[in-house]
Amino acid sequence: MRKLIFNYVQTHKGEILNDWIEQMRQQADERTFTAMSPQMFTKTSSEFIELLISNFTETEREFQAKLTGFAEKIVKFGWPLNVVTLGLQTFRQIVSDGMRKDGLVDRDNFMEFVTEFDHWMFPLNDAIIASYTNTWERTVSLQKIALQELSAPLIPVFEKISVMPLIGTIDTERAKLIMENLLNGVVTHRSEVVLIDITGVPVVDTMVAHHIIQAADAVRLVGAKCMLVGIRPEIAQTIVTLGINLDQIVTTSTLKKGIEEALEMTERKIIEVEEKR
Amino acid sequence: MDSCVKIINEWDIVAARQLGRNVARDLGFGTVDQARITTAISELARNIYLYAEQGEVCIEKTESGGKIGLVIISEDQGPGISDLRKVMEDGFSTSGGLGAGLPGVKRLVDEFHIESNPGEGTLIKAIKWLR
Amino acid sequence: MRIPILKLHDTLLISIQWELDDQTALQFQEDLLHKIHETSARGVVIDLTSIDFIDSFIAKVLGDVISMSELMGAKVMITGIQPAVAITLIELGIRLEDVLTALDLEKGLEKLQRELED
Ligand SMILES: Nc1ncnc2c1ncn2[C@@H]1O[C@H](COP(=O)(O)OP(=O)(O)OP(=O)(O)O)[C@@H](O)[C@H]1O
Ligand SMILES: [Mg+2]
Numbered sequence: 083m084r085k086l087i088f089n090y091v092q093t094h095k096g097e098i099l100n101d102w103i104e105q106m107r108q109q110a111d112e113r114t115f116t117a118m119s120p121q122m123f124t125k126t127s128s129e130f131i132e133l134l135i136s137n138f139t140e141t142e143r144e145f146q147a148k149l150t151g152f153a154e155k156i157v158k159f160g161w162p163l164n165v166v167t168l169g170l171q172t173f174r175q176i177v178s179d180g181m182r183k184d185g186l187v188d189r190d191n192f193m194e195f196v197t198e199f200d201h202w203m204f205p206l207n208d209a210i211i212a213s214y215t216n217t218w219e220r221t222v223s224l225q226k227i228a229l230q231e232l233s234a235p236l237i238p239v240f241e242k243i244s245v246m247p248l249i250g251t252i253d254t255e256r257a258k259l260i261m262e263n264l265l266n267g268v269v270t271h272r273s274e275v276v277l278i279d280i281t282g283v284p285v286v287d288t289m290v291a292h293h294i295i296q297a298a299d300a301v302r303l304v305g306a307k308c309m310l311v312g313i314r315p316e317i318a319q320t321i322v323t324l325g326i327n328l329d330q331i332v333t334t335s336t337l338k339k340g341i342e343e344a345l346e347m348t349e350r351k352i353i354e355v356e357e358k359r
Numbered sequence: 360m361d362s363c364v365k366i367i368n369e370w371d372i373v374a375a376r377q378l379g380r381n382v383a384r385d386l387g388f389g390t391v392d393q394a395r396i397t398t399a400i401s402e403l404a405r406n407i408y409l410y411a412e413q414g415e416v417c418i419e420k421t422e423s424g425g426k427i428g429l430v431i432i433s434e435d436q437g438p439g440i441s442d443l444r445k446v447m448e449d450g451f452s453t454s455g456g457l458g459a460g461l462p463g464v465k466r467l468v469d470e471f472h473i474e475s476n477p478g479e480g481t482l483i484k485a486i487k488w489l490r
Numbered sequence: 491m492r493i494p495i496l497k498l499h500d501t502l503l504i505s506i507q508w509e510l511d512d513q514t515a516l517q518f519q520e521d522l523l524h525k526i527h528e529t530s531a532r533g534v535v536i537d538l539t540s541i542d543f544i545d546s547f548i549a550k551v552l553g554d555v556i557s558m559s560e561l562m563g564a565k566v567m568i569t570g571i572q573p574a575v576a577i578t579l580i581e582l583g584i585r586l587e588d589v590l591t592a593l594d595l596e597k598g599l600e601k602l603q604r605e606l607e608d
Contacts (some may be wrong), residue, residue, distance in 0.1 A: 225564050262391055265573030272593055303576040303586060305569060305593040373511045376543075394543040394574035401545035404570040405512075427500065449583050463582030 153213035234260040236267030244273040250283035257293035275344040280310030291326040311340030363417040395467040402460040405434035411437020428488040437478040459465040501533040539570030569598035
């Protein structure tokens with residue numbers, strides 16, 4: 083029976099592919115395919131069918147390697163997993179219909195056909211889902227690292243003055259990272275004043291405030307001063323409503339004001355140069 | 360590797376934290392985590408010396424779900440602690456210390472378990488995971 | 491082992507170079523107070539650049555030394571606290587409020603001079 087299915091699939095490859103593409107277009111969600119040009123879709127589809135066929139012929143190792151490569155590609159194109167499983171079902175339906183029409187499968191051997199087909203469909207199904215999960219997990223962890231790297235740069239703007247702009251939500255993990263970057267930066271740049279700019283932080287709750295107070299304390303211990311700038315009206319409101327005490331920290335509404343104050347603290351100021359005529 | 364230090368006198372506190380610092384460094388912890396681990400060990404070892412007179416601090420490597428961690432176990436057969444909630448509050452001390460030790464250790468590590476029965480002794484287990 | 495205390499004009503300079511055990515820390519507290527008395531120094535700079543951790547005991551000794559020195563009329567400046575040490579102290583819950591700090595010995599001396607002039 084295995085041989086029978088294999089021969090059928092091998093000899094009807096072209097038809098199966100066309101049918102498959104046709105049916106997939108009808109069934110699957112529009113969005114899946116708009117991201118791809120029709121040629122690209124045809125090419126990827128035939129790769130998919132080739133992959134299914136090679137499942138019959140090649141050794142497991144070769145197949146696994148191909149499968150992983152394909153799964154990665156599909157993830158990159160944004161084909162959802164359900165489209166891929168739909169693709170597998172459709173493939174099975176087409177082969178089964180085709181073989182029945184050709185009289186290769188009838189009522190007598192239908193059960194045998196189903197058993198054999200499932201026999202190699204199941205591991206394939208599992209393998210595809212596993213590849214998907216792996217690829218996703220890898221993508222997620224890479225994104226997490228990328229996010230961490232990007233999350234808290236300390237920028238030395240003037241001699242003795244640095245700025246750390248914070249963007250996005252702050253959780254405990256990130257707060258620890260911010261603290262480390264902040265202190266290491268202060269020490270390497272030899273900053274005397276460091277401004278934490280929270281313009282880009284959407285919410286300041288007690289937890290975030292607590293981390294900011296701790297950071298300011300730690301900055302003081304290494305021998306510098308910390309200022310909190312970019313306090314938007316709604317942030318000021320929540321801070322006071324929550325009863326958070328930021329008395330120990332110098333705060334200003336804008337980064338510009340903060341820098342002026344920092345320059346004053348380090349006994350400098352910006353002056354306008356009169357233009358020579 | 361000798362991974363336990365008996366705490367009998369003040370010098371053993373130094374030995375315990377040196378052991379911890381070395382293990383932490385070998386496991387690949389960064390400088391901040393090394394400082395956290397060393398400090399936590401110092402607090403636990405000093406508590407043994409101060410309140411239980413003698414005991415032992417052990418440092419072990421642990422693995423779970425692909426993560427590597429360092430375990431600090433501090434054990435003594437001293438007087439024990441009757442009110443565990445109270446000693447975990449910042450600033451509580453029976454010796455005129457800052458009372459920062461136990462609650463501080465809890466903040467320095469990722470996992471903290473304490474078991475103590477008056478008259479029997481105290482067992483503390485703290486874990487720091489490698490990030 | 492004793493920690494050396496240097497005198498520079500009216501300032502005492504201490505650079506702690508190795509890990510502090512409890513005995514050395516207490517001995518240092520005593521030596522420093524005597525030295526302040528002896529020299530009528532008005533300022534003290536303690537440099538901690540080489541120290542890689544501070545636990546609650548050493549923090550208490552340090553805090554006490556600072557208060558005691560101020561009682562005797564000497565201002566204390568702590569310099570060179572490493573980032574890892576600062577983070578650990580904060581997490582322990584030790585804030586060392588009202589302590590004067592500077593990035594390094596040089597800046598510490600400058601800052602202290604300014605404080606003494608005020
Ligand atoms: N191993 C122990 N056996 C018995 N009692 C203990 C033990 N460890 C701690 N305690 C009790 O718990 C209290 C709190 O300990 P903690 O380490 O938090 O503060 P501390 O040692 O008093 O001061 P610090 O550690 O800040 O110098 C101690 O004062 C002591 O009464
Ligand atoms: Mg203690």
